Amino acid sequence: MNVIDRRRNLGPADAQPLVFAAPTKQQTQSKNNKTSKEEPTSKKVFIETGTIKTSNGSAYLEHDKTIIMCSIYGPRPNFTRSFNDQATMKIGVSFANFIPVENLSIKSTNSINNVNNNGEAGATTSAESQSLEVSRNELEQLIQQFCFTNYQNLILLQNYPKSSLEIMIQVVSLNSQHSFIQLLSDILNCVNVALVDSGLQCKSMASCGYFKSSQSKEQSSKGDVELLVNMASDQNEILGVYCDLNDYDEQFKKGFEQCVENAKEFKTELAAYFLGCIAGSNQ
Amino acid sequence: MSKSQSDHHQQQLDPQTQFKSNNIIFPPETLARIAPHESLQQHLQLGLRPSLRKFNEFQTLDLKNGGISRYDQLLNDDSTNNSNSNSNTVLGSSIIKSGSSTVIMCVISAGIVEDSIDLVNDYRLKLDKDIIDSELAESNNGLNPDDDDAMEGIESNNNDTTNADKNETFRNFASVYTTTAINPPHFKPPTQNEIKLSQQLYTLIQTSKLIPQDSLKIPINLKSTTLNPQTGEEETVYITPQELAEVGLPQATNKSYHFVLYANLSIYSSLGDGDELLDLCFGALCKALKDVKLPLVYIEDKLSNGSSTNGKDSGTSSSHKMLASRGFKNVELFNVELICDSEKFTKLKLNDSKIGWFSSFGIYDLKPSSIDTTGKNNSKENEKAKQIILCDLEGDAEQDIFKRVSVLNHKDGSLGYVGIKSGSKDENHLKITKDVIQKCLKLAKFRSDDLLKEI
Numbered sequence: 001m002n003v004i005d006r007r008r009n010l011g012p013a014d015a016q017p018l019v020f021a022a023p024t025k026q027q028t029q030s031k032n033n034k035t036s037k038e039e040p041t042s043k044k045v046f047i048e049t050g051t052i053k054t055s056n057g058s059a060y061l062e063h064d065k066t067i068i069m070c071s072i073y074g075p076r077p078n079f080t081r082s083f084n085d086q087a088t089m090k091i092g093v094s095f096a097n098f099i100p101v102e103n104l105s106i107k108s109t110n111s112i113n114n115v116n117n118n119g120e121a122g123a124t125t126s127a128e129s130q131s132l133e134v135s136r137n138e139l140e141q142l143i144q145q146f147c148f149t150n151y152q153n154l155i156l157l158q159n160y161p162k163s164s165l166e167i168m169i170q171v172v173s174l175n176s177q178h179s180f181i182q183l184l185s186d187i188l189n190c191v192n193v194a195l196v197d198s199g200l201q202c203k204s205m206a207s208c209g210y211f212k213s214s215q216s217k218e219q220s221s222k223g224d225v226e227l228l229v230n231m232a233s234d235q236n237e238i239l240g241v242y243c244d245l246n247d248y249d250e251q252f253k254k255g256f257e258q259c260v261e262n263a264k265e266f267k268t269e270l271a272a273y274f275l276g277c278i279a280g281s282n283q
Numbered sequence: 284m285s286k287s288q289s290d291h292h293q294q295q296l297d298p299q300t301q302f303k304s305n306n307i308i309f310p311p312e313t314l315a316r317i318a319p320h321e322s323l324q325q326h327l328q329l330g331l332r333p334s335l336r337k338f339n340e341f342q343t344l345d346l347k348n349g350g351i352s353r354y355d356q357l358l359n360d361d362s363t364n365n366s367n368s369n370s371n372t373v374l375g376s377s378i379i380k381s382g383s384s385t386v387i388m389c390v391i392s393a394g395i396v397e398d399s400i401d402l403v404n405d406y407r408l409k410l411d412k413d414i415i416d417s418e419l420a421e422s423n424n425g426l427n428p429d430d431d432d433a434m435e436g437i438e439s440n441n442n443d444t445t446n447a448d449k450n451e452t453f454r455n456f457a458s459v460y461t462t463t464a465i466n467p468p469h470f471k472p473p474t475q476n477e478i479k480l481s482q483q484l485y486t487l488i489q490t491s492k493l494i495p496q497d498s499l500k501i502p503i504n505l506k507s508t509t510l511n512p513q514t515g516e517e518e519t520v521y522i523t524p525q526e527l528a529e530v531g532l533p534q535a536t537n538k539s540y541h542f543v544l545y546a547n548l549s550i551y552s553s554l555g556d557g558d559e560l561l562d563l564c565f566g567a568l569c570k571a572l573k574d575v576k577l578p579l580v581y582i583e584d585k586l587s588n589g590s591s592t593n594g595k596d597s598g599t600s601s602s603h604k605m606l607a608s609r610g611f612k613n614v615e616l617f618n619v620e621l622i623c624d625s626e627k628f629t630k631l632k633l634n635d636s637k638i639g640w641f642s643s644f645g646i647y648d649l650k651p652s653s654i655d656t657t658g659k660n661n662s663k664e665n666e667k668a669k670q671i672i673l674c675d676l677e678g679d680a681e682q683d684i685f686k687r688v689s690v691l692n693h694k695d696g697s698l699g700y701v702g703i704k705s706g707s708k709d710e711n712h713l714k715i716t717k718d719v720i721q722k723c724l725k726l727a728k729f730r731s732d733d734l735l736k737e738i
Contacts, residue, residue, distance in 0.1 A: 007473045009481045011460035011543050015394030018372050018578065020353075020623045053384040053552040054466060065356070069551075071466075097462070097547040098373050098392040170549075172388070173351045 045189075047273070049197040055168075057198020061190040065175035068187055070194040074165035087160035091147045093140045093169045093187075101136050101174075139180075143169070143187060150188065150230050150240040156201040165200070167191060184242060185210035185228040189266065192230075196274060204232040206239060207270060209263030211255045227252070229259035319680035327649050327671065334382075334677045341730055342382040342675045344563075346570055346737045349376025349388060354576045354628060375575035375631075379567040382677065385560075386551040389567040391459065391544055391575050395501065395621055398539040457496050458489035459544040459572070463564065465553060484546075484564055487691065491637050491699045493572070498632035499542040503534070503621070504581040521581060521624075540621065542577060558643055558687060559676045565641040565691075570738050573638070575631040578623035636695035638738055640731035643689035644723045645673040645681060648713050670719050674726060686715060688723040692731035698724075 043064035052058035055071035062068075075087055095101055151167065169187055178186075188208040196205055208230040227243030243252070315322040315333060326333050336342070348355070353371040375391040461484040463477045473481075488494065505522040524534055548564050648668045676682060691699035701724075705715055 007478055008462045009460045009485055010462070011394065011545060012396050015396045015543050016621065017394055018392070018623050019621070020372070020578065020625050022625065051386075051551075052466075054554070055552070067351075096390065096549070098371075098390055098545070100372065172549075 045186075047190075047193055047270075049193060049277070055198075057194045057196075057200070059190050059194035059197055061186055061193070063175075063186050064178070065173060066178055066183060066186055067172040067174075068190045069170045069172055070187075070190045071168045072165065072191075072194050072198040072200070073168070074198075075160040075163035075200070076166075078162055078164040083162065085161050086157040087155075087163045087165050089148065089151065089155065089157060089165045089167065091144045091151070091167045091169070093143045093147070093171075095136055095140065095171045096173070099171065099174050101139055143184060146184065146240060146242060147188070147191060150206075151191065151195075153237075153239050154202050154204075154206050154232055155195070156203065159201050167194075179212075181228055181242060181244070182210055182212070185230075188228070188230045188240075193270065196270075202232075203237070205267060205270065206230060206232045207263045207267035209259035209261065209266060211258040211262060213251065213255060227255050227259060229256065229263055231260065231263050315678075315680060319683065323647075323680040323683075324650065327647065332673060332677075333680055336675075336677075338671050339674050339726060342677065344566075344734065345380040346566065346734070347378050348574050349378045349390065349571070351376045351390065352574065352576070357626060374577065375571045375573075377567050377571035377574060379563055379570065381563050381675075385553040385563065387553075387560075387563050387567045388549045388551070389564075389571040390547045390549075391571045392547075393542045393544050393575075393577065395540050395580070396543050398541055453489055453492075455496050456489055456492045457494045457499050457541075457544070458485050459494070459546045459568065461485050461488075461546045461548065461568070463548045463550065465550045465560070480548075480560060480564060483561055484548075484568055487565060487641070487700065488568065491639055491691065491693065493569075493634050493637045493639075494544070495632070495634060496541070499544070499577075501540045501542060501577075501580045501621075503536055503540065504579060506581040506622075506624075521579065521627075536582060540580075544572075544575070546571065554678050558689070559682070561689070562641045562643055562675070565639070566734065566738070569638050569640075572631065572633060573738060576628040577631050579627040579629065580621050580623055582620055582622075637693050637699070638735060639691045639693045639699050640727075640734050640738075641689065641691045641700075642674075642727040642730045643676070643687055644726065645676045645684035646686035646688060646715055646719060647671050647673055647684050648686075668713060670713055670716065672719060672722055672726065674730075688715070688720060690724055690727035692727055692735075694735050 046060075046062040048060045050058060051060045051069065052071045055073050058069070058071040060067070060069050078084055078088055080088075147167070147169070155165070157165075169191065171183070171187070174183070185208045188206075192206045192208065195202055208228055210228045227241065229238060230240045231238045241256075243255075309317070311322065314325075323333060327338075330337075332338065352373045352375050354374070355376075356371060372392045373390050374393055377389045379387045379389075381387075461481045462473070463480045463484070465474070465477055502524050504524070505527070507520050507522065508517050509520055510516075511518050527534055546568055548567060550560060550564070553560060647670070649671050650668045672688075673681060673684065676684065685704065687702070687704040689700070689702040691701075693699050703715060703720065
């Protein structure tokens, strides 16, 4: 089997990738001292719509050095032979080259190794295997699947027969301090905004809330609660829940409610932003 | 064209043109879609291009550093992002915005390759020049000896006698392995255009002698940790190869290594996907190369302990993964022993005088206006078509202009590459005249002088 990609100019096959040493303790300490003064507040999110002119809808989201771009193409005619009574949706996720994803996957599973399937109403939680190492492809597929189940229920696909929609997500830059779930919530929010920009018919505007319990030392044995809820906010319909929890106890309940709160809050922010856009364009 | 004007013309023109141009009137956007050539012709006759620019008007460009390389992030570090930047292997980046839409982002990373003896002491150098010449005559890829499947590299007027010299000199200059993606991500494998673009960029960088091979050489340091008796803290010391040589100790390793550079260009919301992207991509690549900082590489002192060994362990697995992600599978890696320091770096030394700007022009045969806007009789009927130069082609219609002149200007004023595509065998088309070429060269010089300040 030919394993070398001949269509890309990838350079010599025997090249070793760069391996960077972990920073020395001194450096980490000095930096930790600095940050201990600042409160770990949630960073601001920067969003812009309509960045990619050739697409039907696009959004750019920057959240503490994590940069995500989303572009939506469609509805376009679908030239498959069979008749489709509703639009087919494709989702493409890609991490830009040279972005290491190792930290991401390890972080997503390091607190709790066992991950369960979670069947919420109309929602799916994809489970990750116990192994710490998730390859780039697997990660992309995981995000793809999760997005697909989310947006299948949000976009009114039946209103676009014989056509196809493509949602392209690209992770341009990554703050690997962010956990996988945090990244996923950013991705979902980016797609949510791009969907509004595209003008596709949806049930309602969706927004995603993210919650992580404070990492106090006493709780660490139990594991931190980290989850996200993506919901169509007007109808209080939950599109997807993602978490890596063992048992669904009080903590989960609390986190869940917090997520819903966050999602609603984010939605009002977004609505204000879009109203501002309209007002701006009318002037 | 207003209704009354068109009525007026109906009486004067022959019936066929009447039907074509007057019976049906389309708004400009529709005409541009259904009959791009007609639309282009009509625009140009008015003295404007479909993009409403003038013929010789370039697009506005915005050229910046991308700010996503690991060293940028280290500088701006205001939070506990140590682990973050640690795994980031981006060494340089740039972003370029052209006109109102096209955005190109260029990201550069590197890998480490062991010098092969073949490269250092090439057998060809020892052979007679005749053999070299005949060998080169056989293979048409004279420009690029390392690459067997140079698919559609830059065509050059290869002169057989100078080819051997060329090859020897090019051997001393490196290039960047480029991948391009137009409107990423898409599900498809790279398109013909993307492959072509990547290869052209690779060849252009190599032939412009921008990156001397020597600047990619890795001086391999030895790392050692000592205890500072005064403070009681561990200190890291690097022993450079020069220091080793001075003391008369053997080098850290008897192998020599060099970096290979990878570039990844993402082109967003571009209207075209052809040659006109090469200008911008080349600019972005040069800008990013200027930004590249190469890390300090060392062989770890085996006795030292602590955090650095952890980094090494995770490194071996990550290198496998990175290879897999780049399409290489089942590759046996020998144990990685070269490690890059997380903060120390040197700037990549470039041949600054060879930084260039690539400009391409479209040559269009403008037929005299068939519609006389002054309302007089067609007195211009016998007038010949004239050639006009269009700068920075944009949009579908202009992309179909097949006559092109492309020029690469270096910073030192020399020309790196001049390409002239004269077009089809259509008997009506005009040959590109000397005047036009001269004018193109002038325009290219003007443009590059203007833009090279920013790179």
